[in-house]
Amino acid sequence: MIGQLNRISELENLSRSKKIFSNKLLAVTSGKGGTGKTFFAANFAYQYSVSHKVLLIDLDFNLSNLHLLFNSYPQKTISAYFDSKALFREIISNYKPDLDIIFGDAGLTGDDKPTLYQLEKMLDEINNLADKYDLIVLDLGAGVSEENLFILSKAKTKLIITNPEPTALMDAYVLIKLLKYNNTIGGLHVVVNKCVEEDEASKAFTNLKAAVDNFLKVEIEFLSGIPESSDVRKSIVDQKLLVENDSSSKASNSIQTIVNKISKIHQVFNINQSVSNPSF
Numbered sequence: 001m002i003g004q005l006n007r008i009s010e011l012e013n014l015s016r017s018k019k020i021f022s023n024k025l026l027a028v029t030s031g032k033g034g035t036g037k038t039f040f041a042a043n044f045a046y047q048y049s050v051s052h053k054v055l056l057i058d059l060d061f062n063l064s065n066l067h068l069l070f071n072s073y074p075q076k077t078i079s080a081y082f083d084s085k086a087l088f089r090e091i092i093s094n095y096k097p098d099l100d101i102i103f104g105d106a107g108l109t110g111d112d113k114p115t116l117y118q119l120e121k122m123l124d125e126i127n128n129l130a131d132k133y134d135l136i137v138l139d140l141g142a143g144v145s146e147e148n149l150f151i152l153s154k155a156k157t158k159l160i161i162t163n164p165e166p167t168a169l170m171d172a173y174v175l176i177k178l179l180k181y182n183n184t185i186g187g188l189h190v191v192v193n194k195c196v197e198e199d200e201a202s203k204a205f206t207n208l209k210a211a212v213d214n215f216l217k218v219e220i221e222f223l224s225g226i227p228e229s230s231d232v233r234k235s236i237v238d239q240k241l242l243v244e245n246d247s248s249s250k251a252s253n254s255i256q257t258i259v260n261k262i263s264k265i266h267q268v269f270n271i272n273q274s275v276s277n278p279s280f
Contacts, residue, residue: 019120021123021126021127021154021155021156022126022127022130022136022156023156023266023269023270024130024133024134024135024136024156024266025123025126025136025138025154025155025156025157026135026136026137026138026155026156026157026158026159026262027138027140027151027152027155027157027158027159028040028041028044028137028138028139028140028159028161029140029142029148029152029158029159029160029161029175030142030143030160030161030162030168030171030172030175031142031143031144031160031162031168031170031171031172031173031174031175032142032143032167032168032171033063033142033143034142034163034168035142035161035162035163035168035193035194036161036163036193036194036226036232037139037140037142037161038058038060038065038066038069038139039069039193039232039236039242040159040161040191040193040226040255041056041066041137041139042056042066042069042070042139042241043241043242043243043252043255044137044159044255044258044259045099045101045135045137046095046099046241046243046244047243047252047255047256047259048134048135048137048259048262048263049096049098049099050098051263052098052133052134052135052263053098053132053133053134053135054098054099054100054133054134054135054136054137055092055100055101055102055126055129055132055133055135055136055137056099056100056101056102056137056139057078057101057102057104057126057136057137057138057139058078058101058102058103058104058139059078059104059138059139059140059141059147059151060104060106060139060140060141060142061104061105061112061113061114061141061145061147062106062141062142063106063141063142064077064103064104064105064106065106066101066103066104066139067103067104068239069236069239069241070095070101070239070241071239071240072093072095072101072103074091074093074101074103076090076091077091077102077103077104077105078091078102078103078104078105078122079104079105079112081122081125082114082118082122088122088125088129089129091103100133113147114147116146116147116150119147119150119151120150123151123154134266135262135266138151138155140152144174144175144178149178149179149182149184152179152182152184153182153183153184155187156186156187156269157187157189157262157265157266158179158184158187158188158189159189159190159191159223160172160175160176160188160189160190160191160220161191161193162190162191162192162193162204162208163192163193163194163204164192164194164195164196164200164201164203164204169204169207169208172190172208173208173211173212173216176188176212176216176218176220177215177216179218180216180218185218185219188218188219188220188221189220189221189222189223189262190205190208190220190221190222190223191223191224191225191226191258192204192205192222192224192225192226193225193226193228194226194228195225195226195227195228196227196228198227200225201222201224201225201226202222202225204225205222205225208220209222223257223258223261223262224254224257224258224261225254226251226254226255227250227251227254229249229250229251231246231249231251232249232251242255243255243256
């Protein structure tokens with residue numbers, strides 16, 4: 001019990017830190033497993049890298065499987081950095097000219113997982129690399145762990161991946177509620193994945209937004225729905241990125257729509273930053 005209280009105190013102290021992290025941080029999260037979060041993060045990062053330089057980082061400390069979607073088996077993962085066996089730059093793998101990836105490890109126990117102070121140090125390392133990239137995508141584990149909440153408190157843009165099912169929407173609502181409790185409500189965007197019917201995404205978001213507006217008074221924005229299809233399933237089974245191998249599919253088109261919207265949002269960040277810090 002004492003350990004848990006210490007962790008909560010550590011989270012609160014670090015979340016209140018005045019340290020400024022890069023506007024380029026984008027966290028992909030979900031209230032529960034099975035929403036297709038990592039499928040989205042991988043395909044989104046790849047598609048964004050068509051016209052931007054991207055760093056994708058696997059921060060799922062329970063069920064890390066990003067490497068499977070890229071059909072890659074890296075020599076060094078993020079654990080090597082946390083265990084002080086490698087420098088941060090040494091764990092970066094290059095997938096293609098404009099897409100770098102840091103892969104994770106699955107099945108870490110509580111003692112194996114990084115502390116919040118280690119995560120803050122990692123974010124410092126990312127800040128030092130930020131000038132090399134246009135966007136840094138953080139693929140978090142499912143759920144509302146302390147690690148996730150801390151990372152989300154530092155990310156300028158947060159993408160919540162959910163499904164049309166009531167259970168998934170409820171878990172997304174709980175995630176937003178906890179983010180509000182931790183005063184981390186800026187930049188919340190919703191993607192509704194695995195939609196069978198054409199209007200499922202808009203209906204699901206309308207229901208979620210109604211609950212959030214009524215009880216939490218938090219602003220959330222809808223990005224897009226992504227249809228469920230055999231093409232999506234096949235890409236996962238074959239360990240081939242959908243957007244790389246079937247760019248004309250409906251799901252790929254939806255991901256491109258999201259890429260376009262996020263690109264515009266970050267263009268505004270850059271403009272505002274230039275206005276706030278004019279060069280002479």
